[in-house]
Amino acid sequence: MKPVRKAVFPVGGLGTRFLPATKALPKEMLPVVDKPLIEYAVEEARAAGIEEFIFVTGRGKSAIEDHFDNHYELEQTLGERGKEDQLALLNASKLEPGQVAYVRQMSPLGLGHAVWCARNLINDEPFAVLLADDLIKADKPTLVEMVEAYEEHGGNVVSLMEVPDDHTSRYGIVDPGAMNGPFVEINGLVEKPDPADAPSNLAIVGRYILQPSIMHHLGKGKTGAGNEIQLTDSMLEMIGEAPFTGLRLSGTRFDCGTKSGFLEASVAYGLARDDLGPDLRERLLAVLETSH
Ligand code: G1P
Numbered sequence: 001m002k003p004v005r006k007a008v009f010p011v012g013g014l015g016t017r018f019l020p021a022t023k024a025l026p027k028e029m030l031p032v033v034d035k036p037l038i039e040y041a042v043e044e045a046r047a048a049g050i051e052e053f054i055f056v057t058g059r060g061k062s063a064i065e066d067h068f069d070n071h072y073e074l075e076q077t078l079g080e081r082g083k084e085d086q087l088a089l090l091n092a093s094k095l096e097p098g099q100v101a102y103v104r105q106m107s108p109l110g111l112g113h114a115v116w117c118a119r120n121l122i123n124d125e126p127f128a129v130l131l132a133d134d135l136i137k138a139d140k141p142t143l144v145e146m147v148e149a150y151e152e153h154g155g156n157v158v159s160l161m162e163v164p165d166d167h168t169s170r171y172g173i174v175d176p177g178a179m180n181g182p183f184v185e186i187n188g189l190v191e192k193p194d195p196a197d198a199p200s201n202l203a204i205v206g207r208y209i210l211q212p213s214i215m216h217h218l219g220k221g222k223t224g225a226g227n228e229i230q231l232t233d234s235m236l237e238m239i240g241e242a243p244f245t246g247l248r249l250s251g252t253r254f255d256c257g258t259k260s261g262f263l264e265a266s267v268a269y270g271l272a273r274d275d276l277g278p279d280l281r282e283r284l285l286a287v288l289e290t291s292h
Contacts (some may be wrong), residue, residue, distance in 0.1 A: 001155055004147055004209055005052055006121070007045040007128040010114035011038060012058035012105040017258065026061045028132045028264065033269045033276070037256055038064060041091055041132040048143035051130060053100045054121045056114045065102055068095040110228025115210075116218035124212050126150070129231070135265050137272070138251020142207050146247055150209045155243030156235065159207040160184060161253055167285025168195050172232040174246055178233035181239065184246035186239065191225040191232035202246065204232070205253050211242055 015027030022030070028038035042053060055064060071090060078087045105117045115129055128143055136142045142159055150157045163171060175188030176199075188199060208231070217234035224230040236246065254268065255261030270280045 001149070002125055004126050004128055004150060004181060005047070005050065006054060006125055007039065007050040007052070007130055007143075008054045008118045009041060009045075009116055009130055009132060010056045010105070010111060011064055011132065012056055012108065012114055014058075014108065017260075023058070023215070026063055027257075028061075029063050029067065031032070032135060032256065032262070032265050033273065035093075036067060037126055037132045037135060039067070040135055041130040042068070042095070044136070044141040044143050045128060045130055047141040048147045049056070050143075051099060053095055054118045054127075055100070055102045056105050057102050058105055058108070062149060067093060067273050068100055070094065075179035092252070110223070110226070110230055112218050112231040112234055112282075113221075115231055118214040119219070122212055122215065125211060126211050126248060129206075129208040129210065133255065133257035134206035135254045135256045136205070136207070136249065136263075137252045137254070137268060138249075140250065142205075142251060145250065146207055146209050149245060149247045153183070153243050153245045155245065156214075156238060157185070157209040157245050157247055158235070159205040159249050160202045160246040161249045162201050163203040165195050165198070165201050168193050168198035168201060168203070169214060172230075172235075173198045173200060174202050175199035176202055176203065176246065182248040182250070184248065186244040186246050188239065189232050189236045191230045198253050204246075205249055208235075210235070211238065213241060214238055 011026065011028045013027065015022035018027050018030065029036045045053065057064060075087060075090060102120055103117050103121065105114045146157050146159060160174060171190050172189055172191050173193055174186050175184035177187040184202065187209065214234050217237045221229055222233060224233040254265035256265055271277045
């Protein structure tokens with residue numbers, strides 16, 4: 001079985017929900033406390049042993065490339081001022097030379113199309129996909145657990161969580177088979193079904209380990225929900241080719257693609273910080289007392 005060494009980060013989305021903040025700033029660069037969303041995803045991938053980071057970008061996204069690069073002026077100034085802590089933060093956010101590649105999704109044709117744009121960099125290896133909008137706070141990083149599940153089951157692995165019945169039309173929903181602890185055999189998948197048509201309330205979270213054969217299915221360019229080329233539809237075509245396993249999420253997922261989810265994440269991550277938590281808690285309580 002080939003190890004999972006590569007990860008795809010689809011970051012071409014327009015981020016219209018966060019306008020005007022995202023007019024000149026990629027939504028993936030919005031910070032939760034003091035770190036951009038995309039860096040959380042990269043850290044998770046690194047923890048899982050990923051060696052090649054492939055960003056599927058678009059126009060106006062160059063801040064992401066700059067973020068993972070050297071910043072000579074800032075490094076020099078911080079060095080001269082003896083700001084070792086801040087230098088360490090800068091260094092931690094860099095990717096190694098040659099570890100990172102950027103490919104453009106030239107038209108916004110959907111998540112499946114974004115992943116397909118990385119096909120020549122993926123070649124014939126299994127790979128992870130991480131959606132930075134789905135920020136997951138967990139003791140053990142989700143992709144680490146998924147790689148372990150992959151080593152046990154092989155094939156394809158997706159992360160799952162239960163959602164309220166009336167939210168199924170926001171997610172890819174699985175048709176579950178046998179369940180064994182956190183593992184769910186996947187018999188079917190459907191993108192954003194109406195609650196009446198949903199096979200369950202188990203939704204796909206934005207973490208995937210996929211076999212490279214998905215590129216063949218994506219390459220057909222078939223459109224699905226929302227008239228977009230959906231990753232879910234090609235995953236469905238792969239059922240039967242190889243094991244397809246769902247792994248129930250053990251952490252908390254914040255939907256940073258929505259304003260309320262993003263604010264919730266900011267509060268949760270802020271409260272968890274030793275240097276911010278106690279003070280923030282007091283301030284939040286005061287805000288709650290005075291707001292209506
Ligand atoms: C995408 C996927 C969907 C998945 C979701 C997780 O949808 O298409 O299957 O459940 O991410 O966040 P999007 O949020 O891009 O509409």
